[in-house]
Amino acid sequence: MDAYDVNNSAKCPVMHGSNTQGKADVLAWWPESLNLDILHQHDHKSNPLGEDFDYREEVKKLDYEALEKDMHDLMTNSQEWWPADWGHYGGLMIRLAWHAAGTYRLADGRGGAGTGSQRFAPINSWPDNGNLDKARRLLWPLKKKYGNKVSWADLFVLAGNVAYESFGLKTFGFSYGREDIWHPEKDIYWGAEKEWLAPSDSRYEDVDKPDTMENPLAAVQMGLIYVNPEGVNGHPDPRKTAEQVRVTFARMAMNDEETAALTAGGHTVGKTHGNGDAEALGPEPEGADVHEQGLGWHNPNLQGKATNAVTSGLEGAWTTNPTQFDMGYFDLLFGYEWELKKSPAGAQQWEPIDIKEEDKPVDTTDPSIRRNPMMTDADMAMKVDPTYRAICEKFMADPEYFKDCFARAWFKLTHRDMGPKARYIGPDVPAEDLIWQDPVPQGETNYIEEVVKEKIAEAGLSTNELVSTAWDSARTYRGSDMRGGANGARIRLAPQKNWEGNEPDRLAKVLKVYEKISVDTGASMADVIVLGGNLGIEQAAKAAGHEVHVPFQKGRGDATDEMTDAESFEPLEPLSDGFRNWQKKDYVVQPEEMLLDRAQLMGLTAPEMTVLMGGMRVLGTNYGDTKHGVLTDRVGQLTNDFFVNLTDTANGWEPKGKNLYDIVDRKSGNTKFTATRVDLVFGSHSVLRAYAEVYAQDDNQEKFVKDFVAAWSKVMNADRFDLA
Secondary structure, three states: OOOOOOOOHHHOOOOOOOOOOOOOOHHHHOOOOOOHHHHHOOOHHHOOOOOOOOHHHHHHHOOHHHHHHHHHHHHOOOEOOEOOHHHOOHHHHHHHHHHHHOOOOOOOOOOOOOOOHHHOOOHHHOHHHOOHHHHHHHHHHHHHHHHHHOOHHHHHHHHHHHHHHHOOOOOOOOOEOOOOOOOOOOOOOOOOOOOOOOOHHHHEOOOOOHHHEOOOOOOOOOOOOOOOOOOEOOEOOHHHHHHHHHHHHHOOOOOHHHHHHHHHHHHOOOEEOEOOOHHHOOOOHHHOOHHHOOOOOOOOOOOOOHHHOEOOOOOEEOOOOOOOOOOHHHHHHHHOOEEEEEOOOOOEEEEEOOOOHHHOOEOOOOOOOEOOOOEOHHHHHHHHOHHHHHHHHHHHHOHHHHHHHHHHHHHHHHHHHHOOHHHOEOOOOOOOOOHHHOOOOOOOOOOOHHHHHHHHHHOOOOHHHHHHHHHHHHOOOEOOOOEOOOOEOHHHOOOHHHOHHHOHHHHHHHHHHHHHHHHHHOOOHHHHHHHHHHHHHHHHHHHOOOOOOOOOOOOOOEOOHHHOOHHHHHHHOOOEEHHHOEEOOOOOOOHHHHHHHHHHHOOOOHHHHHHHHHHHHHOOOOHHHOOOOOOOOOOOOOOOHHHHHHOOOOEEEEEEEOOEEEEEEOOOOOEEEEEOHHHHHHHHOHHHHHHHHHHHOHHHHHHHHHHHHHHHHHHHHOOOHHHO
16 A cells, blocks of 8 residues: 555545535535524533633632733833824723623624624634734733633623723723623624625615615625625715614614714724825634634734724724813814815825824824824714714813713613623622613512412313513513513503504403412512413323423512613514414414524523424413424313324325425325424424434323423523622
8 A cells, every 4th residue: 555645636535625614514404404502502512611611600719800901001012013092002902891891782682792792703804903913912921820710702802991991081981791702603693795794775664774784784795794884885984884873773772962972982092004005904703814813904014003904994093182081072073074085005094284282192102203193984874964063062161971981881882781680790780770670679478389380270261362572471481681471570561562563352361360479469560470371281292191280489570660771672572483373474484494493592502492483382372372393182271182193104195385284184184284484494404304203203292391381481580680
């Protein structure tokens, strides 16, 4: 046998390209096949700290004061390999925190700073995140020192907070408690474009109407956090940009005042970087060779000088004193007229006309040189848009009001995806309850659970009414930003009580019964709603021959209208619920894809989704009491009939219209059941069928009931952060 030739690819011991992203996924042969990866997005097997590691307990052991002192020291410890602007890393660290948090979007709660996802692709290599790899590497000594007691996610946001304090701003507060993920969130939809910074037209029905941007997206172009700083599709026009800014920030739950405060406060410090040849930069982190060791955008012309940095291509500071949090942004923006110029890197930016020499900021490396400040198109939007201008004038008239507005908006930006205040950890948690935290009062526990269940049983409500009401109350939970859920019983309040998917008439009937029970027993409405669902399941299991007790923990509270930001709850409205076989209307995506999205937001695994589907069907909880997918003759009993009949080869499956199928007896040709796509996918998809077959087995009827109860309890308790 010939000696092995390492240069002969035909004899390579590994198939060339088989372990890189460039090689097509094995399932790419079937592009329409349902991809379950989204349900395994945070698989604990990828976590090197192990399943027993509890970050939220570990971080409580952190020496907060020592870490924050070290963070303050880091700000002014400039490194030659990546020199700090004016000897201060504050602007870089603010951008790090801002861009970590700024991916958050209200529509589905995904994105945000809560997972440390900026360490991974694609976010670590977005054009808008240029050179933030350097900020993360500068933080490494602190992560190394404090280890498991502080997550990268917390470190990113803390860096921004400390930077502002170092610049002289009194911040509103800070919470620890963000838990890191350990692999890319590949299944978050960031847009359909196949190239960075592709024209934004594809995201809009009409690019001149920003509110027509595709949901759930918030950024205007692939690879940006918000808007293009040079203008719509790179064409400066502050009035048009103002409308894009307004919609983009609204999609991350910010109103006009918060948007103006964030824009001004964010640009009061730091600078943009474009003093060089952008074409000379090396590839982004994910595209760089191994010797770059995770760093990207290599600048061969940096030469140890902050002045030579290139990031966005725009060049300059916004204010005269960019290492001080002051009113300088407004002084320059409104104190001068501005004209379009080109940066050294060729980017379009606005520069002041006839600016006084003393109003120019000094060079980042050489303080004997003064440079022109600049403004982005979004900054000019603050001046030309009437609404934003009026807000800015209010800020200028009351600097303390501006500082407070900005501090609160910054806190909201960096904490929005952390969920309720009950999840906050650390000495700097603000005492004030904020409406966007979805506050819920502590509920009563001094009542007898069995008495409540007895009264519910005596009320004569059906299994469908009991189970569906509890499900509809809990299914709003989103693990993406920890919003929604049964705690608070906001299903009683606007807008939820009027949502089509909640069957308002049926809901009103059940709530009227529950209100009296709540008054009579002292249990909160939230607890009564969940207990009603639990009772329905226990009765259905007993009817099928299984004695079960669905676990329950008291203490849910009842929110009020005053505690509820009704407008921000609108995006939580379910437009589809495969578990109850309902869609508000036909959508471009298939119903089974919407089922996966809902299941992932609820924090369900694929097996949990499967068992819940089968149980909900036989309990008869379909929207409008339809019979599609109710594959049983024993409706209301918690049996495994759904899976038994779905996998029975004596049955045939015949399309009968859009999203409707007959299940027929092969011998007689008689229709036995009807079904939809979300029913049949559990028999047709190879992985889902494997789960369905487990629950269809004769020896797994008890397992089915046990697993259903466990998954149900997980949904009912997903938002019980008060128990942590």
